[in-house]
Structure formats: structure tokens, C-alpha cells
């Protein structure tokens with residue numbers, strides 16, 4: 001296909017155009033497929049969508065998440081980035097301001113609310129995050145569960161640790177490592193109720209991480225993959241994951257792919273606008 005993402009085009013502008021076109025094409029398809037609540041025949045997914053995804057967060061949670069973001073804006077810093085992922089399409093420099101990182105690389109206030117709601121609704125006790133950045137999503141998950149978060153950029157992780165210390169958070173375990181090395185060393189007994197894959201946005205790497213995470217997941221675990229339409233590679237990985245023999249229900253929110261392994265579900269993908 002002529003405009004099937006950045007890989008098939010050449011030149012910076014054409015690549016950017018192809019990237020935008022890839023996202024527009026899939027966004028329109030997603031909106032078209034987005035279902036209304038009455039179109040969901042799975043009671044579990046119906047309730048999850050209605051009582052969690054489509055709900056607002058409490059004022060207390062919203063305030064707490066905002067307070068954390070504000071602590072980043074009130075502690076500006078320039079950080080050395082060691083890029084182990086697919087890089088940023090918007091930030092290429094190895095020295096970046098925390099304000100730029102917060103805007104471009106970190107989850108929005110809305111997304112952190114959604115993540116906190118998902119963890120709360122699913123009674124998540126143990127979460128794992130691949131990709132810490134400034135720590136806003138680890139902070140959101142720490143509101144309801146213990147969380148282990150992995151980041152390969154030491155300066156970025158140090159910055160996040162300082163913010164968590166300011167907030168006196170004690171249930172975040174942060175690991176300075178690449179995802180690859182972390183997964184190699186992961187204790188066989190470690191089990192996670194929720195895994196958030198939010199870094200190294202490369203299709204093949206994402207599939208590899210998912211396979212290596214499987215022994216650490218159980219029937220009620222949820223895996224959230226960020227940026228499933230970021231590139232043709234990520235979109236191909238998302239399609240592969242939806243058909244993976246261990247995967248049953250999936251929810252496509254366009255930004256995130258939510259993956260369930262619940263045996264009682266049949267393999268099916270729901271497009272939900274959140």
C-alpha cells in the first residue's frame with residue numbers, strides 16, 4: 001500500500017505525512033467500529049466499560065494526580081536521555097527539559113486518571129510498568145497497588161524517584177535497567193495483575209516482551225499496551241496480539257490496547273471510545 005506508514009516512505013516530510021496518515025486512517029476506522037454499550041455482549045466487558053472506562057475519577061484522585069504533575073512543573077530540570085527505545089518522533093535531543101518530557105512523553109492527566117481507575121476497578125495488587133519516564137503513571141498506579149517500574153535512562157529515573165520521595169510514596173519499586181535485562185532477571189515467581197507496556201514502541205520488541213511476560217500473568221491479569229497505532233510495526237504487533245492463542249478479549253481505545261487472558265471470554269476485540 002502506498003501510504004502504509006513511515007517505513008514505506010522516504011524523506012523526513014513524507015515520513016511525517018505517512019505517520020499522520022497511518023494514524024488518521026486507523027483513527028477513523030476505530031471511531032467507526034466504536035460500539036455503544038448495548039453492543040457489548042460480554043457481561044464482564046460491558047460492566048468494565050460502563051463502570052470503569054466511562055466513569056469519571058473521584059475529585060480526591062484527580063487532585064492527587066494533578067498535585068504530582070504540578071510537582072514536576074515546579075521542579076524544572078534538564079535531563080540526559082539515554083534512548084533504548086524507538087525514540088521520540090517529536091524530541092530528538094539527548095538533553096531534554098522536564099517540561100518537554102511531561103508534555104510529549106508522559107501520559108496526560110486524563111490517561112493517568114484512566115489508569116488509576118482501571119487498577120482500582122480490577123483490584124490490582126501488583127502492577128508492573130515498562131517505561132517510567134517522570135513517574136506520573138507509576139504514581140497513578142501506586143494509589144491503589146504495589147508497583148514495579150523499569151526505566152533505562154538513569155537521570156530520568158532519578159528525577160522520578162525524587163518526586164516520589166517528595167510525596168512519601170513507599171510502594172513503588174523502581175529498577176534502572178533496560179526491559180530486556182529486567183525480563184531476563186525476573187524472578188520466576190513474580191506475578192502481576194496489571195502490566196503497562198509504555199516504552200520501546202517497536203512492534204517486534206513489544207511482541208517479545210509480551211511472550212516473556214506471559215509466565216508472570218494469571219487468568220485475571222490485564223496487559224495495557226500504549227501507542228498501538230504509533231507506527232505500522234506497532235499496529236502489526238497489536239493485530240498479532242489480538243490473535244495470540246493466550247489472549248481472549250481485547251479492548252482497543254485507539255491510544256491503548258487492553259488485553260485480557262480470562263478463559264471465560266471468547267477471543268474478540270471491542271473498540272471503545274474513551
Ligand SMILES: C[S@@+](CC[C@H](N)C(=O)[O-])C[C@H]1O[C@@H](n2cnc3c(N)ncnc32)[C@H](O)[C@@H]1O
Pocket residue numbers: 082083084085086105106107129130131132133134135136137138150151152153156177178179180198199200201
Ligand atoms: C513513553 S515514556 C513512559 C511514560 C510514562 N509511562 C508515563 O506515561 O508518564 C517511555 C520511557 O521508556 C523508556 N524506555 C524506552 N525503551 C526502553 C527500554 N528498552 N528499556 C528501558 N527503558 C526504556 C524511555 O527512556 C522513556 O522514559
